[in-house]
Amino acid sequence: MLPVSIKVIDKEFIAIEWNDGDKSRIKLSSLRNNCPCALCAADRENRGDKYFPIFSSDELTLTGVNMIGNYAVSVTWKDGHNTGIYEFGYLKKISTS
Ligand SMILES: [Zn+2]
Numbered sequence: 001m002l003p004v005s006i007k008v009i010d011k012e013f014i015a016i017e018w019n020d021g022d023k024s025r026i027k028l029s030s031l032r033n034n035c036p037c038a039l040c041a042a043d044r045e046n047r048g049d050k051y052f053p054i055f056s057s058d059e060l061t062l063t064g065v066n067m068i069g070n071y072a073v074s075v076t077w078k079d080g081h082n083t084g085i086y087e088f089g090y091l092k093k094i095s096t097s
Contacts, residue, residue: 001088006065006073014062016091024095028060031075034094037083 004017014031016024032055035041047053056079064076068085076082 002070003067003073003088008062011061014065016095018088022092024092026091026095028062029055030094030096031086032060032077034090035081035084036086036090037081039083
């Protein structure tokens, strides 16, 4: 399973097309909120699951998406955060469709 294309739509979603014909859509706020890096994971742990973060527009603007081998993508946000590495299965899990 590999992404064929990853596009940002209306500055709100990313749309991923997979090589098996499947499509995934993920809200940028959900992508950011589910950032798998150690820093964000620790942050979520501390806040508990009843906390809904408010992100700035820079924190929700993607400036880059890079393939990591053939199992994940790393994303760069406009506020400089770039340590999140999203495995493909994880992207599918947090997608809304
Ligand atoms: Zn993070």
